[in-house]
Amino acid sequence: MKTKNSARYFKITGFINIGLSVAFGMSYILHQWSLIGDILDPFFVGLIMANCIVISQSLNYIISFFRKRMNEMNQYNMKILSHSYNKVFHFGKSLLAGAIFGTLFFAITYYFANIWEEYPTLRLSHCLFLFVSNIMTGMAIFCFVGYMRASFHLGSKVKIGLFDRSCPLAIFLIQFNKILTITTSVSCAIPILSLIQSVYEMDLLIYLFTIWIFLIALSVYIIPLTSISNIVKNIKVRHLQDLSKLIEENYKLMIQNIKDHKKYEHESDVLKDLSKTYKDINRIRVFPPIASSRSFGTALIALLITLIPTLIEFVFRNF
Numbered sequence: 001m002k003t004k005n006s007a008r009y010f011k012i013t014g015f016i017n018i019g020l021s022v023a024f025g026m027s028y029i030l031h032q033w034s035l036i037g038d039i040l041d042p043f044f045v046g047l048i049m050a051n052c053i054v055i056s057q058s059l060n061y062i063i064s065f066f067r068k069r070m071n072e073m074n075q076y077n078m079k080i081l082s083h084s085y086n087k088v089f090h091f092g093k094s095l096l097a098g099a100i101f102g103t104l105f106f107a108i109t110y111y112f113a114n115i116w117e118e119y120p121t122l123r124l125s126h127c128l129f130l131f132v133s134n135i136m137t138g139m140a141i142f143c144f145v146g147y148m149r150a151s152f153h154l155g156s157k158v159k160i161g162l163f164d165r166s167c168p169l170a171i172f173l174i175q176f177n178k179i180l181t182i183t184t185s186v187s188c189a190i191p192i193l194s195l196i197q198s199v200y201e202m203d204l205l206i207y208l209f210t211i212w213i214f215l216i217a218l219s220v221y222i223i224p225l226t227s228i229s230n231i232v233k234n235i236k237v238r239h240l241q242d243l244s245k246l247i248e249e250n251y252k253l254m255i256q257n258i259k260d261h262k263k264y265e266h267e268s269d270v271l272k273d274l275s276k277t278y279k280d281i282n283r284i285r286v287f288p289p290i291a292s293s294r295s296f297g298t299a300l301i302a303l304l305i306t307l308i309p310t311l312i313e314f315v316f317r318n319f
Contacts, residue, residue, distance in 0.1 A: 010059060010060060013139070014059065014060055025048065036119075045129070047190055051194065054186060062180065066176065070082060073169070080169070081154070088143055094142040097142035100138060101139075102133075102135040102137075110124070148224055152226070157169060162232065162239055170228055174228075176224075229286050243281065246274050250274060251271060
């Protein structure tokens with residue numbers, strides 16, 4: 001019941017936040033038109049509204065996916081995921097985080113951004129628009145940070161082998177991480193594009209902001225997989241150590257047989273097989289922990305999406 005209520009609260013809050021974003025955005029545009037007889041940043045306003053919709057719907061989809069897969073698990077895994085779900089998607093704490101994040105946006109823009117200084121009421125309208133439009137962003141950031149913390153606990157519960165990686169919990173974490181990376185990358189690309197279309201003076205700031213956003217998206221992909229990758233890495237190291245001992249023992253036995261003028265063909269064949277096995281295991285990839293070129297490629301493309309707006313802006317400005 002608790003997870004159902006949480007999902008419903010997030011969905012209702014998302015619709016309310018979208019409505020507020022549209023209302024305050026239109027108010028800002030109309031106020032701008034009434035003061036200067038023109039609208040200088042319509043694409044900026046539209047993209048901020050669109051980003052609010054994308055974040056809201058993405059968060060709802062992520063919560064729905066988590067709950068659906070959680071309910072398909074056995075009782076042991078369901079209990080583990082349910083505990084993490086209630087911490088990661090805690091509505092009250094995430095709403096507070098969203099309000100704080102929106103307030104920070106308001107304060108930074110109002111007191112430090114050189115925008116609409118000659119029109120105080122328009123400046124206030126602009127900042128209020130950014131405040132309501134970033135509440136859902138703050139809620140999403142709270143959930144993402146919470147999940148990255150929970151992923152270490154979830155990863156420690158994974159039962160995975162060097163070759164058998166069919167653990168349902170591990171597969172769930174990989175799939176969920178892929179969705180999280182894609183939604184984060186798209187949600188990060190839109191704010192960058194909106195800044196390019198805004199009345200702010202960007203220059204170097206836009207490139208620094210792009211790097212920061214890219215690093216956030218990259219961390220969303222890497223951090224949740226770290227604990228599972230460490231498990232695979234430790235298993236791989238143990239197997240390689242065991243094989244190294246066997247190779248050393250067979251090598252010494254073969255050398256001793258050669259010195260004693262005894263047959264050593266058996267030891268030689270065993271040594272070749274062990275060496276081949278050692279090389280095969282050494283080539284096994286530990287990250288991502290479940291080998292899937294399609295999954296890795298999709299995540300890579302998603303990360304590159306965050307760079308596209310800035311690259312386009314750079315090309316148009318310099319060529």
